[in-house]
Amino acid sequence: MAAFFQRLAKATPTAFTAAFNSGSGHSRSAFRFPIGALAAVSGGISYVYYHSSVSDPVYLDEIKEEQTGPKVALNPNKWTEFKLQDSARVSHNTQLFRFTFDPTAKLGLDVASCLITRAPIGQDAEGKPKFVTRPYTPISDPESKGYFDLLIKVYPEGKMSQHFASLKPGDVLEVKGPIEKLRYIPNMKKHIGMIAGGSGITPMLQVIEAILKNPDDTTKVSLLYANVSPDDILLKQKLDLLAAAHPNLKVYYTVDNPTKSWKGGKGFISKDMAVKGLPGPSEDTLILVCGPPGMMEHISGGKAKDWSQGELSGILKELGYTEEMVYKF
Numbered sequence: 139m140a141a142f143f144q145r146l147a148k149a150t151p152t153a154f155t156a157a158f159n160s161g162s163g164h165s166r167s168a169f170r171f172p173i174g175a176l177a178a179v180s181g182g183i184s185y186v187y188y189h190s191s192v193s194d195p196v197y198l199d200e201i202k203e204e205q206t207g208p209k210v211a212l213n214p215n216k217w218t219e220f221k222l223q224d225s226a227r228v229s230h231n232t233q234l235f236r237f238t239f240d241p242t243a244k245l246g247l248d249v250a251s252c253l254i255t256r257a258p259i260g261q262d263a264e265g266k267p268k269f270v271t272r273p274y275t276p277i278s279d280p281e282s283k284g285y286f287d288l289l290i291k292v293y294p295e296g297k298m299s300q301h302f303a304s305l306k307p308g309d310v311l312e313v314k315g316p317i318e319k320l321r322y323i324p325n326m327k328k329h330i331g332m333i334a335g336g337s338g339i340t341p342m343l344q345v346i347e348a349i350l351k352n353p354d355d356t357t358k359v360s361l362l363y364a365n366v367s368p369d370d371i372l373l374k375q376k377l378d379l380l381a382a383a384h385p386n387l388k389v390y391y392t393v394d395n396p397t398k399s400w401k402g403g404k405g406f407i408s409k410d411m412a413v414k415g416l417p418g419p420s421e422d423t424l425i426l427v428c429g430p431p432g433m434m435e436h437i438s439g440g441k442a443k444d445w446s447q448g449e450l451s452g453i454l455k456e457l458g459y460t461e462e463m464v465y466k467f
């Protein structure tokens with residue numbers, strides 16, 4: 139099991155390599171084996187059940203889904219416990235976590251959405267547990283059954299991210315959701331620009347995968363992805379593979395601390411990078427932004443205190459984009 143997950147983490151990209159070879163609809167086929175493999179590890183009976191062609195339970199599942207809708211694991215009104223199957227390091231400060239649930243259910247999340255996690259961290263004056271809650275964006279295919287993956291940057295002083303880092307396989311995490319951020323509709327815009335910093339890549343990946351796995355979606359995507367150093371770039375191999383296989387996806391990286399051999403951009407995302415790398419202001423354009431507060435200020439202005447979109451400022455405003463053309467995650 140550990141070996142399997144290490145492989146998955148390394149790569150997250152590798153799982154997708156197989157997928158590219160199978161063309162559109164790749165995510166489903168790429169993940170079908172792991173689900174079977176996981177079931178096989180956690181119990182031979184489930185494996186036989188999932189793959190048996192005699193009673194064809196997959197087919198029966200599909201009929202049931204048509205009649206009743208798919209079973210979903212998330213509940214927006216109730217904290218639900220999900221078991222950590224395994225975790226693996228993907229960079230010096232970021233880890234991939236896989237949580238499991240009923241293998242016949244989907245997570246129940248539309249693109250683009252996040253979920254809320256909570257953990258008892260510390261105690262109040264009466265000795266009762268104090269809960270910390272934080273939102274995270276799953277990066278697994280929303281159609282996957284039985285599991286979801288979170289990519290989490292672990293901060294030295296971070297309450298929830300340190301809690302994640304302390305979890306062991308078999309431990310549970312309380313989750314509620316989904317929380318819908320931006321309802322993505324295929325072909326809603328001709329060209330989507332994205333600006334992401336560090337772990338702000340996770341909602342972008344959700345949208346990118348929704349577009350690329352749908353053969354009827356012809357949206358172009360241009361991603362500018364900023365990080366501290368080349369080693370900090372998350373999911374680079376996966377993004378590069380996706381861009382190589384899909385001409386409608388372009389990715390440009392920039393780092394604050396380049397190495398000698400670095401070939402991408404240098405420093406913060408600049409006006410020049412935005413002009414060259416993003417679709418220009420237009421009704422057919424949407425620019426998605428997600429990153430740390432400093433970057434948000436610089437690019438678009440942060441969100442308002444009540445978490446609404448807030449005023450547009452920064453580079454995007456200076457370049458002529460309007461509030462309707464920009465979405466801040």
Ligand SMILES: Cc1cc2nc3c(=O)[nH]c(=O)nc-3n(C[C@H](O)[C@H](O)[C@H](O)COP(=O)(O)OP(=O)(O)OC[C@H]3O[C@@H](n4cnc5c(N)ncnc54)[C@H](O)[C@@H]3O)c2cc1C
Binds near residue numbers: 273290
């Ligand atoms: C909609 C949404 C989706 C998100 N999805 C993800 C995701 O998929 N993966 C992910 O890793 N995070 C994601 N985040 C961020 C996440 O919710 C937490 O804010 C983050 O994990 C830090 O929480 P913490 O409790 O560990 O740190 P806190 O206890 O809140 O902060 C402690 C210290 O950590 C540092 N710190 C915390 N956050 C940042 C930051 N953004 N930039 C720089 N320093 C920081 C600061 O020094 C801070 O003082 C998302 C946020 C939102 C709003």
